[in-house]
Amino acid sequence: MLKIAALRTPNMAPIDLDIGGGECVAVMGPSGAGKTLFLRAIADLDPNEGAITLFGAERGKFPAPKWRRMVTYLPAESGWWAERVSDHFPKDGAVGEMLDRLGLSEEALGWTVARLSTGERQRLALARALLLRPAVLLLDEPTSGLDETSIATVEKVLKARLAEGVSILFVTHDERQGKRLAKRCLHLKQGRLESEETWQTA
Amino acid sequence: MADGIIALSYGDLVLASLLILLNAGLSFILRLRLEGQLLIAALRMVAQLFLVGLVLKALFAIVSPYLTGLVALAMVLFAGREILARQERRLAGWWTYGLGTTSMLMAAMIVTVLALTTQLQPDPWYHPRYAIPILGMILGNTMTGIALGLNTLATTIGRERVAIEARLALGQTWREAFGGVIREAMRSGLIPIVNAMAATGLVSLPGMMTGQILAGAEPMHAIEYQILIMFLIAGGTGLGVLSAVLGGAYRLTDSRQRLRLDRLHRTEEG
Known part of the structure; x- marks a missing residue:
């Protein structure tokens, strides 16, 4: 479904990858290995070269904002541009349900961003991205800073998306988490793809 | 008009320089260590003004459109350097100087x-006077407006990187993602002239108007000139800030609507 051919940046050696619909691939490696750069390049947030197609359609054919709504990158550090949480969300009924599924109260919409805890920020940012209903999710450490209960909640929501046919590429430092969600893992090191591993579990 | 002018002699100036x-x-006695800078600045001012006086005298005698244009261009280029000097963070390469x-x-x-x-219509219209x-x-x-606008743009975009990229990653256009920063930069460039207009006449008597009054002009004439000048300044600042800030914002994105912080000059903190 998502085909990546020789994707590269000045700081990242060419990487090829095919992800099928409903497939989840983990990305692991020491810090500075280029995991974030890889996801950002796919979302076209940094200058990059190489060919990417989604359902056979070339990335360059889409205006960048449209591409990013279909192939959505969620950074490790969430960004907020308004004072109130609600200003970062669309005004429709799906928001409350999504927050509920991520273990957040709908009241959170009325709060100011400043009073959110790290974990709340992380889950709200994930909710914001999921509400776009992208075909591919690029998640950069989506559960770092969450407690075990919240991690389980988030993984449940991600698995539901996978079952719907959404593809997920996600960076994690926790191999057990990788194995809970993914069958394949890319190991990056110093800006290049070192090896690809297939996991039997999950 | 010239009848009202009280001409100064060099002796008068020497007397006033005693204040410097x-x-x-005082600086020496209080160990402020400013006396060197103070004296050099005063000497610079005297030399620069004498030179300007000579240049203007020559220009007024010749009334050439080319020479006037040349002096105008030199003024713009010096002002461009001044814009550059006032940036905490600037665009990489020549962009800040060029845009400014x-x-x-x-x-x-x-x-x-x-x-x-239109309003003044001297004869010829390019008369250097x-x-x-x-x-x-x-x-x-x-x-001043452009320097503030560009500086705010660069520093705010650097500071708001995470928020801007969050919006871009969610599929917003660069116009939406940069909008707040662009508005803030334009506002900071325009606030000085708004404040200056609001304070003029109450807190400050503008130098130009004061000069005309000292030169013997009717106060009502002088204020009319001042009003015209303030409108011209506001118009010029508005146009200049708009084009510099928008140009800078365009430079910090690209055809794929990314945030191109690599096009900002590097600072120590990154």
Whole structure:
């Protein structure tokens, strides 16, 4: 479904990858290995070269904002541009349900961003991205800073998306988490793809 | 008009310069260590003004459109350097100087030529006695506005990187993602002239108007000139800030609507 051919940046050696619909691939490696750069390049947030197609359609054919709504990158550090949480969300009924599924109260919409805890920020940012209903999710450490209960909640929501046919590429430092969600893992090191591993579990 | 002027002799100036020596003396006694800088600045001012006086005298005698244009261009280029010097964080390469200078050139020229050909109409319209002082006043204020606007743009975009990229990653256009920063940059460039207009006459008597009054002009004449000048300055600043800030914002994105912080000059903190 998502085909990546020789994707590269000045700081990242060419990487090829095919992800099928409903497939989840983990990305692991020491810090500075280029995991974030890889996801950002796919979302076209940094200058990059190489060919990417989604359902056979070339990335360059889409205006960048449209591409990013279909192939959505969620950074490790969430960004907020308004004072109130609600200003970062669309005004429709799906928001409350999504927050509920991520273990957040709908009241959170009325709060100011400043009073959110790290974990709340992380889950709200994930909710914001999921509400776009992208075909591919690029998640950069989506559960770092969450407690075990919240991690389980988030993984449940991600698995539901996978079952719907959404593809997920996600960076994690926790191999057990990788194995809970993914069958394949890319190991990056110093800006290049070192090896690809297939996991039997999950 | 000239009848009302009380001409100064060099002796008068020397007498007034005793005040600078007094300041230098105070600085020495109080160990402010400013006396050197103070004296050099005072000497620079005297030398620069003498030179400007000679240049203007020659220009007024010749009344050549080319020479006037050349002096105007030199003023714009110096102002461009001043914009560059006022940046905490600037665009990589020549972009800040280029954007600042071209925006200023465009804005100040449009407004100055407009004033000379419609409201003032000296004969000829490019007469340096009118063109140079008016350009100077517009340039000085437009320069401040552009310097503030560009500086705010660069520092705010650097600071708001995470928020801007969050919006871009969610599929918002660069116009939506940059909108808040662009507005803030434009506001910071325009606030000084808004404040200056609000305070004029109550808190401050503008230098130009004071000068005309000292030169014997009717106060009502002087204020009319001042009002015209303030409108010209506001117009020039508005145009200049708009084009410089938008140009800078365009430079910090690209055809794929990314945030291109790599096009900002690196600072120590990254």
